Amino acid sequence: METRTFEDVKKYVEWQSQGKCTVLSAKTEQHFNDLGVDVYVWNVKTDTDGDWWVVEGDNVPMNLYPQSAYYFGADEAYSFHMGLMQRMSRSQEDYNPEDFINGVTLGAEIAPQLFRKLKNIAALIDTAKEIEDFQSIGVQCRETLIELGNHLYNPMMAGNEDQPQASNFKRKCELFIKFYLRGSENSDYRNIIKKLTEATWDYANKITHSRSATYYEVSTCTTLCISLVGVYENILQKVFDPLSQYHCSECQSKKLSISGDDSDEDGIVQKLYLHCEECGATTQIAFEKNDENSPTYITGKVIK
Template identity: 35%
Template sequence: MTPEYRIDVEQRIESYLAGNDVNGIKYMQVEQTFDELGIEIYVWNIKTNDGNWWVVEGEAVPMNLYTQNEFYFSADEAYSFHLGITQRRQAQHHQDFKHVIDEVPLDIEHIKSISRRLNNAALELNNVSGPEDIQSIGLTCRESLIELAGVLAQDNPDILKESDLKTADFKGISKAVISLYAPGKSNSKLRKRCRDLVEGAWDHSSEVVHSPNKNIPDAKICLLFTCSAVSVIQNLFLKYLGFDDEPKCPECKSMDYELFAHDNTEKMVLSCNACGHKEMTAEKI
């Protein structure tokens, strides 16, 4: 432990104790040092006006406070207990990443292989053991985007000719498709946001692939960007088909309604379940 580190950690311990309503430090000394995990973890013996405490801390290790008056009688026992908590936190951290794709409404039955790729990559987050595993997830994301570009080009063959694009040019194809699916002045802001998203998804996946310094959150962000890009383009397609023309109650704008046939006419009655408003509407909705 360097003198600089000692001064810094003593200040942090004092602040940490104060935050836990422990005041009046009378004695503060490192009782024992452990390095079983390849990093040094220190158990501090702290005596205060409010009792005696163990404080366990180290670089890249969360600081925690344990009383000496109850269960944790020795520095070794405090360290063992702290190590168990840290390992459980890490295990929970990995479990939280397991279903990362659930955070994005991903409905891509049209391209099941992309769905399968991304779900497998999400599961691989539980088994990361080195930089190459992070890079592999980035590669999966990039390959998924390239595959999506191929599907979009196949569904819209004129785009390649009109814009002089290659089938693997995800950024170019996706931007052209966004212009096609969200045309007009009213969608100008939406187009810009969607273009920024797909460009960010591609750029971030490329960074993850080529950098050995990325970590698990970077891989998760990469997956989220990729899933979001796929989902956004699909929902733009639904918007393009007219799914955003769902009727609404003219009074309260609710979309919770029922349609009834009007007696002796071919028209329908829209009955709002939210406000009770009823109105004659066209034959077809």
């Protein structure tokens, strides 16, 4: 195969955007050869449609990935693309939608109503051929995100602010993040999840109306959607896992188990004793009740 030029990449990106943007610059950012084929990742900047990674090479179909969403570097775009190609080249009967979801979410426990929807999407992607098939996957991704918003959101999260409309996914997520991920120690986590949430929603909506989406864009959309569900299930698990934030006060190990507790007359835990599997020390956590607007009713403090 001949080496692709700036003009090829430019033409491809502008075609993908249905002529709505102009490519300002496109440079090869990285060259890979670790799988025995030459693959190039291009860094492409457009005037109105953001920045993109374009992956192409010997026997590798050209495809683009939004830089703002999920693919922070040329490396990620490359790994994702090659993983996708491998998945596609496997025989059809090997493909199991459930395995795909578990792979993307690292096996996070997912609410059954969301898992069912994701499974439908992951199954559809395997047989989608026509533009209508791709658009309908976009629609289902969008519906799954709305369902995710409902799963996460509780009206008390709005506090004194207006309640979001039933299908306002972005706003529900925003309030959820604000509610559970407080404080400066969560600020990076908050930012990245907010970006991922907005990008996934916008991209699903784009696919719903796209006349030029191919298997690759739709697969990207599906993967983003599944990842996002996994990310939010992770946050819920973090919030409700009382031990994840503590470490041993002696050796800093996180291998802790509860060895005892003190409760008051109402059965509310006042103090927790954590046994360290590494050094055998006991770490004590004292709990105090938070004000009622706090996401967790109690805050634990290491006292020894």
